[in-house]
Amino acid sequence: MSRSTAAAALAVLAAAVFFPDATAAQEEPTPSVSISPATVAIGQVVEVYFTCPGGTDEGVTSPGLSGAVTQSGAPAFVKSVPGTYTATVKCRGTSKVGTAEFTVLERVSATFRFIPERPKPGQAFRAEVDRTACPSGPFVFASTGFRDAIRPNQLEGVVVDTPGRHSVVIQCWLGRNLIKGGGMLEIAEPDAPAADRPAPSDEAEQGANAEPRHAPVAGPRKPIIKPKGAPQTGGGGTA
Numbered sequence: 724m725s726r727s728t729a730a731a732a733l734a735v736l737a738a739a740v741f742f743p744d745a746t747a748a749q750e751e752p753t754p755s756v757s758i759s760p761a762t763v764a765i766g767q768v769v770e771v772y773f774t775c776p777g778g779t780d781e782g783v784t785s786p787g788l789s790g791a792v793t794q795s796g797a798p799a800f801v802k803s804v805p806g807t808y809t810a811t812v813k814c815r816g817t818s819k820v821g822t823a824e825f826t827v828l829e830r831v832s833a834t835f836r837f838i839p840e841r842p843k844p845g846q847a848f849r850a851e852v853d854r855t856a857c858p859s860g861p862f863v864f865a866s867t868g869f870r871d872a873i874r875p876n877q878l879e880g881v882v883v884d885t886p887g888r889h890s891v892v893i894q895c896w897l898g899r900n901l902i903k904g905g906g907m908l909e910i911a912e913p914d915a916p917a918a919d920r921p922a923p924s925d926e927a928e929q930g931a932n933a934e935p936r937h938a939p940v941a942g943p944r945k946p947i948i949k950p951k952g953a954p955q956t957g958g959g960g961t962a
Contacts, residue, residue: 752776754814754821756783760898761824762855764831765803767900772796777816785810787827798899801827833857833893833904835864841911842882845870850878856902857895866891868908886912 756773763769771783771792782793787808789800802808805827812821834853842848852861862875868889870881883889893904 751817751819752814753819754779754812754817756810756812756821756823758810758823758825760858760900762826762828762831763801763897763900764828765805766800767831768798768800768898769825770796770898771799771810773812773821775812775814775821777814779812779814781813783810783812785825787825801825805829831856831897831900831902833861833895833902835891835893835904835906837908841909843911844884844886844913845881847879847881852878852893852895856897856904857893858897860895861893862896863892863894866908868910882908882910886910 754773754775756771759770759772769788771788772795773779773783773792774795779793782791784791785808787802787804787806788810789802792799807824807826810823810825814821833856835850837848837850839846839848850864860876864873864878866889868882868887868891870883873880887910889908889910891906891908893906895902895904
C-alpha cells in the first residue's frame with residue numbers, strides 16, 4: 724500500500740470517529756406538544772405547551788381549540804362540542820409534526836365518596852376524591868355534617884353527633900378552571916344499646932344452686948284404738 728493510499732484511509736477513519744455521519748447531522752428535529760389539563764368541559768381553558776427548535780409559523784392548531792396558539796404555555800379556550808381532539812404543531816426546517824390528544828366533556832364535576840359510607844354519630848371519616856377533576860385539592864370541602872371545618876386539601880374529619888342527611892360542597896382547581904361538585908353525607912342512627920338483663924336475686928340464685936329436696940319417707944301406721952262401752956250405745960261409760 725502506498726503512502727497516499729494509507730493517508731486517505733486514515734483520513735476516512737478519522738472522519739468516521741470524530742465527525743457524525745452526514746445523515747445523522749441532518750436529522751430533522753421532532754417537535755412536541757402537550758395540552759394541560761388533558762380532560763376539560765366545554766368552554767373551559769387549557770394551557771398549550773410545545774417545543775419547536777426552528778420556530779413555527781402556524782403555532783399549535785386543533786379543531787377543538789378556539790384558535791391557534793403561537794406561544795408555549797399560553798391559554799386557549801376549547802370548543803363547545805364534546806369529543807376527543809388532536810392538537811398539532813409544525814416547525815420550520817422539518818417535515819415532522821408534533822401531536823397531542825385532549826378530551827372535551829359535557830361537564831366535569833368533582834366527585835367523592837366517604838369511608839365509611841354511612842358513619843355513625845361522632846365517628847371519624849375520610850373522603851376519597853376523583854383526581855381527574857380535582858388533581859391537587861379540594862380547597863373547599865364543607866358540610867353541616869362535619870363537626871369542624873375541613874382545611875384545604877384535608878380529607879379527614881369527624882361527623883356531628885346527630886343522625887341525618889347533610890349536603891356537601893366541594894370546589895377544586897383544574898388548571899385554570901374552577902370545578903364545583905356536591906353530594907350528600909348520611910349519618911346513620913347509632914347502634915341500639917343491648918337490653919339490660921336484671922341481676923338474679925339472692926333467693927333465686929340460692930334456689931338455683933340448692934340441692935333438690937326429697938319428700939319425707941312415711942313411717943309405720945299407728946293402730947286405731949276404739950273406746951270400751953256398750954255396743955248399742957257406742958258410748959264410753961262403765962257398766
